[in-house]
Amino acid sequence: MARKKIIAGNWKMNMTPSQAVELINTLKPLVKNDDVDVLFCVPSIDIIPAMEAAKGTNIQIGAENMYFEEKGAYTGEISPDMLTDAGVKYVIIGHSERREYFAETDETVNKKVLKAFEHGITPIICCGETLTQREQGVTIDFIRQQIKIAFLNVTAAQAATAVIAYEPIWAIGTGKVATTEQAQEVCKAIRECIAEIYDEATAAAIRIQYGGSVSASSAPELFAQPDIDGGLVGGASLKPDFGQIVNYNK
Ligand code: PEP
Numbered sequence: 447m448a449r450k451k452i453i454a455g456n457w458k459m460n461m462t463p464s465q466a467v468e469l470i471n472t473l474k475p476l477v478k479n480d481d482v483d484v485l486f487c488v489p490s491i492d493i494i495p496a497m498e499a500a501k502g503t504n505i506q507i508g509a510e511n512m513y514f515e516e517k518g519a520y521t522g523e524i525s526p527d528m529l530t531d532a533g534v535k536y537v538i539i540g541h542s543e544r545r546e547y548f549a550e551t552d553e554t555v556n557k558k559v560l561k562a563f564e565h566g567i568t569p570i571i572c573c574g575e576t577l578t579q580r581e582q583g584v585t586i587d588f589i590r591q592q593i594k595i596a597f598l599n600v601t602a603a604q605a606a607t608a609v610i611a612y613e614p615i616w617a618i619g620t621g622k623v624a625t626t627e628q629a630q631e632v633c634k635a636i637r638e639c640i641a642e643i644y645d646e647a648t649a650a651a652i653r654i655q656y657g658g659s660v661s662a663s664s665a666p667e668l669f670a671q672p673d674i675d676g677g678l679v680g681g682a683s684l685k686p687d688f689g690q691i692v693n694y695n696k
Contacts, residue, residue: 451669451676452609452653453692454485454570455683456510456538457492466492469684470499476689478504482676484692485536486683487570490524493532508536511544512567514557526565537562538678539569540596542615552595559596563604570609570655570678571596573636577616585614586635593639602644606651610636611678617658619680626667629656633673662690669694 461469466488477484487508488496496507513523529537539562540555555571562569573592575585589612597605612632617624624632633654641649656668657678668674682688 449653449675450483452483453676454487454678455688456678456680457488458680459489460684461492463492463495466496467499470496473688474503476686477692479692481695482692487538493534497533509534510538512537512558514561526561526567529567530565536568536570540572542572542574542613542618552592555596556598560599568607568609570611572611572613574613574615589632590639593636597643602648605644606648609653609655611655611657612636613657613678621659623659623664626671629668630671630673637673660691662687665691665694
């Protein structure tokens with residue numbers, strides 16, 4: 447069965463609750479595309495108003511992060527039950543900005559992935575190399591390690607429903623998009639790694655996004671690649687351009 451594309455916006459630390467509602471109302475008519483799962487991952491405080499604003503549309507609302515404990519003395523964190531109670535079905539895990547500024551590691555990513563699955567939330571698991579790693583020729587080795595640790599103790603049935611976002615760090619927010627060949631090569635290697643960990647059926651089912659300065663002009667070629675099942679979009683998800691990205695195939 448063909449994999450349905452999933453195109454997700456990552457709003458990062460942008461948009462107050464009232465701005466979130468305004469942006470959703472602006473984008474609502476622009477992001478209709480039944481061929482694609484359309485997801486807006488928004489700051490925690492925006493989740494509930496965004497859900498309300500997106501009601502009755504094809505827009506799903508996801509989270510940008512989640513803690514790996516159930517509840518308790520973890521000031522400032524957001525729990526899986528808080529997300530599911532608000533209707534959240536997807537959460538970004540291990541974005542490179544969280545790894546860089548908030549000390550996330552492959553191990554905490556794995557704990558969060560397991561916890562998300564335990565609560566029926568689909569993780570969007572981020573991976574990606576630095577420019578130095580790419581220049582040293584260790585990109586694939588590095589990403590295989592990130593994937594193998596992220597998926598420790600994840601069952602094949604769970605893995606088949608996961609989303610992986612391949613985001614070369616040097617391409618995030620820099621306007622420097624990976625070439626189509628570079629993006630396809632790594633997404634293919636990720637799928638092969640999933641086949642090694644699990645089996646061909648799991649590898650064929652899992653959805654792999656590309657992220658890193660995706661724009662309305664780069665999206666059509668990127669998303670046409672055999673191993674690229676959509677995108678994780680930062681900057682351009684806050685603009686009407688996101689409508690063109692979602693409608694890359696029209
Ligand atoms: C991201 O935030 O995951 C991202 C890819 O950002 P940008 O599209 O702005 O590079």
